[in-house]
Amino acid sequence: MKEYAMISEEARSTTEAFGKALTSLADEHKDVVALSADLAGSVKVTLMQKKYPERVFDVGIAEQNMVSMAAGLALGGLVPFAATFSVFLSLRDLDQLHTDICYQDLNVKMLGSHGGTSFSQAGSTHHALEDIAALRGMANLTIICPADYVETQLATKAAYEKYGPIYIRINRGTDYDVYNTESYGFEIGKSVLMNEGNDFTCIACGSMVHEALVAARSLKEKGVDLRVINMHTIKPIDKDAILKAMKETGGIVTAEDHNVIGGLGSAVSEVVAENGGAKKFKRLGVPDEFSIIGARKDILAHYEIDAAGIEKNVLALLNK
Amino acid sequence: MNFGKENYLSPDRDRLIISKGHAGVITAPILADLGIMDEALLPSYNHTGSPFGVHLDKRKVKGLEASTGSLGHGLSIGLGLAMAARLNQKDYTTYVLLGDGECDEGSIWEAAMSAAHFKMTNLITLVDRNNCMIDGRTEDVMALEPFADKWRAFGFEVMEIDGHLFPEIISALEKAKANKTDKPVCIILNTFKGEGVGFMRDNYKWHYGTLNEEQLAEAFADLEAYETARIARAEKEGK
Numbered sequence: 001m002k003e004y005a006m007i008s009e010e011a012r013s014t015t016e017a018f019g020k021a022l023t024s025l026a027d028e029h030k031d032v033v034a035l036s037a038d039l040a041g042s043v044k045v046t047l048m049q050k051k052y053p054e055r056v057f058d059v060g061i062a063e064q065n066m067v068s069m070a071a072g073l074a075l076g077g078l079v080p081f082a083a084t085f086s087v088f089l090s091l092r093d094l095d096q097l098h099t100d101i102c103y104q105d106l107n108v109k110m111l112g113s114h115g116g117t118s119f120s121q122a123g124s125t126h127h128a129l130e131d132i133a134a135l136r137g138m139a140n141l142t143i144i145c146p147a148d149y150v151e152t153q154l155a156t157k158a159a160y161e162k163y164g165p166i167y168i169r170i171n172r173g174t175d176y177d178v179y180n181t182e183s184y185g186f187e188i189g190k191s192v193l194m195n196e197g198n199d200f201t202c203i204a205c206g207s208m209v210h211e212a213l214v215a216a217r218s219l220k221e222k223g224v225d226l227r228v229i230n231m232h233t234i235k236p237i238d239k240d241a242i243l244k245a246m247k248e249t250g251g252i253v254t255a256e257d258h259n260v261i262g263g264l265g266s267a268v269s270e271v272v273a274e275n276g277g278a279k280k281f282k283r284l285g286v287p288d289e290f291s292i293i294g295a296r297k298d299i300l301a302h303y304e305i306d307a308a309g310i311e312k313n314v315l316a317l318l319n320k
Numbered sequence: 321m322n323f324g325k326e327n328y329l330s331p332d333r334d335r336l337i338i339s340k341g342h343a344g345v346i347t348a349p350i351l352a353d354l355g356i357m358d359e360a361l362l363p364s365y366n367h368t369g370s371p372f373g374v375h376l377d378k379r380k381v382k383g384l385e386a387s388t389g390s391l392g393h394g395l396s397i398g399l400g401l402a403m404a405a406r407l408n409q410k411d412y413t414t415y416v417l418l419g420d421g422e423c424d425e426g427s428i429w430e431a432a433m434s435a436a437h438f439k440m441t442n443l444i445t446l447v448d449r450n451n452c453m454i455d456g457r458t459e460d461v462m463a464l465e466p467f468a469d470k471w472r473a474f475g476f477e478v479m480e481i482d483g484h485l486f487p488e489i490i491s492a493l494e495k496a497k498a499n500k501t502d503k504p505v506c507i508i509l510n511t512f513k514g515e516g517v518g519f520m521r522d523n524y525k526w527h528y529g530t531l532n533e534e535q536l537a538e539a540f541a542d543l544e545a546y547e548t549a550r551i552a553r554a555e556k557e558g559k
Contacts, residue, residue, distance in 0.1 A: 033407065055407065057438070065396045065430035072400015075386065077331065077408065080400075096427070099390045100397060104378055 004184035005194040007213050011174035012149040015113050018170060019044025021156035022081055026052050029160065033073055035059060035082045037066045042172075043083040043113045067093040070108045071100035079107055079160060085119070086112030086169055090131035101165045102138040109159045110167045115145070115206065116257025117286070117303075118171035120296040127291045128169070133262020135167055136235055142166040142188060143235040145256075145264070147209035150179045151232060154186040162188055169206070171257075173296065176210040178230070191238040197225030200280075200314050201245035201252045205231050205264050208255035208284075211300070214307035219314060226314060234264050242271045251280025251317055255305050260285040280317045284310065322412065325355040328383045334412050335385050335401050339394020340419035340448060342528070344376040347384070356383035374528075392425025394418060395445060399435050402443035413497065417446045421453030424462050429474065435504045436475025444496045445476070445506040448483065450513040452524035468508055476506040483509025516546035 001007075026032045026048050033055045036045045040058045049056040059066045063084060070080040082089070089112040090097075101108045112131055119126040135143055142164065146152040152170050159166040166188075184192060194209060195216045202212040209230045216226040227249050229241055245252055252272065254265035265283030272278045284305050292302055300306040304313060321334040338347050345365065351357035364370035371380035375389030386397050398416035405412050422428060435443055447467075455461045464470070471478045477499060481488040489509070496505040513527070514520025517539045531539060 057403070059430070059434050060437075062427075062430035062434070064392075064427040065399070065434055068393045068396030068427065068431070069400040069403070069434070071386070071393075072397040072402070073404050074400070075335075075397065076401045076404020078404050095390050096393055096396075099387065100393055104387050 001195050001213070001216075002184075002193060004179055004181050005213065006178065006180045007210070007217060008177040011176045013044075013174050014146065014149055014152040014170040015042065015044045015172070016047075017149040017152035018083070018111055018113070018156055018168070019047035021153040023048045023051060025157060025160050026055065029079070031077065031079045032160065033057070033078045033080050035066045035070055035073075035080060037061055037063045037084045037088070039084045039113075042085070043111060045081075045083050063088050063092040064096050067096040067108075067110075068100045070110075071096070071104065071106050074101075074106040074108045079109065081109045081111060083111035083113065085114040085126065086128035086131045087114065087126060090128065090134050090167070094134055097135070098138060102140045105140045105164060107163055108165050110165070111156075112167065112169045114172040115169040116171065117291050117299045118173055118207070118257070118296060120294060120299055123293050124290040129259040129286050129291055130262065131167075131169060132234055132256075132258050132264065133266070136262060136267065138165075140165055141235065142233065143169070144188065144233050145169045145205040146232050147204075147206060147230050148175045148178045150177065150182055151186060151230075154182060155188075155232065158186060158188050171207060175207050178209050178213060186232075189233045189236050189238060191241040192230040192232065193227070193241070194230050195226065195228035197227040198249050199225045200318060201227040201229060201249045202255055202310055202314065203229045203231050203242070203245065203252060203264070203268050204255040205234060206257055207300070208257060208305055208310075211305065211307045212255055212310055215310040215314065218307065218311050222315070222320075224314065224318065224320070231264060231268070234267055237267045237271060239271050242268055243275055246272060246275065246278045252278045253282045253284060253310065253313055253317065255284045255310055257300070257305060258285050259288060261288055282313060282317060284313060321415070328354075328356050331408075332410055332412055335398070335414045337386050337388065337394045337398045337401070337414070337416045338376075338384075339388055339397075339416055340391070340422060341375040341388030342419075343417070344372065344374055347376060348372055348381065351381065351383040354383065357381055391419070391422035392427040395428055395431035395435070398443055398445075399431050399438070399440060402435075402440045403438065405442055411442075413442055413444060415444045415446060417448065419453075420447055420449045420451065420458055420464060420467070421461075423447065423464060423467075432471065432474040432476065439502040440504045441499055441502060443504050444493070445504065447506065447508050448511055449508050450511045450522075452513045452522070452527060454524070454527050456524055471506040471508070475503055477501055477503045478506050478508065480508045480510060483511035484515055517542045
């Protein structure tokens with residue numbers, strides 16, 4: 001494992017990481033404003049609201065207005081962060097996001113929480129399995145899916161520093177820490193090598209980075225060295241890391257809490273297909289269906305995107 | 321409006337959002353008349369590779385505040401711009417021109433609710449009430465009436481005027497700017513689609529169309545007569 005990576009028993013709230021990073025950005029920069037749609041508490045925008053009530057706008061249950069208003073605030077020279085659940089942010093106001101933000105290339109940051117199946121028991125209406133698929137075709141948009149608390153804070157701060165529309169996707173509840181330091185060199189568009197290995201590669205994002213690291217630890221005991229890559233930026237994707245994995249390892253498996261169509265796995269497969277193909281390749285995620293309801297760990301196990309599922313698939317692909 | 325060639329990039333300028341983005345064909349010549357958009361580009365309208373077509377792109381047309389086209393977005397964008405003015409302590413006014421048909425969109429009413437909630441008195445909404453939309457007359461396709469009452473119920477000060485008479489428009493805008501209430505203002509401009517051209521007037525089928533040579537000549541003749549009559553009437557009324 002790389003010196004900055006770890007497998008931790010400690011899990012922390014990434015929405016809190018976002019709320020704190022946002023508040024600290026607001027401390028430093030007067031142009032930071034935030035919006036939510038009756039979910040300010042859930043996405044922890046309230047942390048900023050307590051300190052700067054005049055710079056936070058809760059528009060009620062009106063995501064379309066939230067996103068277009070964010071566009072107007074950006075046209076007025078401010079840097080808005082619009083935050084609500086991923087499933088609503090990416091689908092309910094998709095047209096506004098397309099025309100008002102991406103087409104005009106405005107400096108609006110969007111934070112979608114409760115990504116993937118992380119709002120587990122709430123049911124499929126509150127699972128976001130299509131957000132990355134819906135947004136990946138938007139020109140000018142950057143898409144980031146941080147792996148843990150530390151990375152969510154770094155991604156939020158990096159989003160402020162980089163001009164243009166950015167979508168950050170995090171989860172509800174908590175995610176296991178995968179970094180023991182903030183100084184591992186987070187950079188938008190550049191993946192992070194978490195574990196070295198040449199037998200096979202797992203390219204993961206979000207919660208699946210921790211799962212892949214646990215799988216790698218277990219596989220090591222079975223004599224398999226799994227390379228684990230944290231592909232935190234899904235667009236633009238880090239082609240070099242994929243090409244290297246294709247060349248140096250026995251194959252690639254992708255792991256994401258998303259429909260296998262249109263997300264990380266699709267993004268990686270596009271690079272793989274255009275560059276001669278991988279020795280072995282498989283996308284792990286939710287097969288093209290609306291996800292089941294249940295405890296998150298059970299859902300991840302059901303779709304084989306937990307550590308055991310990743311391990312099982314890697315061994316099968318290696319014919320072991 | 322505090323907007324022109326000298327200050328169209330100034331952070332203090334007034335803003336106008338043309339939410340009915342299909343009005344690009346009349347927006348571009350006005351921007352050219354103001355000397356902001358290059359007049360020489362006008363003949364390239366809708367041509368392959370032209371910087372502008374039916375719906376204008378703010379990244380390609382100088383002086384345009386927002387790229388619009390998908391309807392129902394403009395009032396929210398204007399709300400954001402007006403809020404930015406408040407936060408940045410700027411005293412510019414944001415104007416939003418809506419079509420009446422686009423008021424079918426729920427997002428217009430999300431924005432209206434917010435504009436009243438946030439007491440956006442630096443935001444002036446204008447609605448082109450021409451009673452026409454692509455599939456027919458508004459009241460046949462999806463009834464909007466009682467339209468003014470809807471805006472009032474959403475917390476707006478409402479004025480209803482003849483949208484073809486400049487003195488009425490100017491006076492309504494002056495009143496809107498002098499508004500002392502904490503309500504945003506909505507000005508409903510009662511208009512006729514295709515005003516001034518006999519065969520187009522009040523005919524929803526001319527939402528979008530192409531003129532042949534004969535129609536073009538007729539339209540120009542009608543417009544000339546219309547302009548002459550208007551000037552004569554204004555002089556008679558001393559306006």
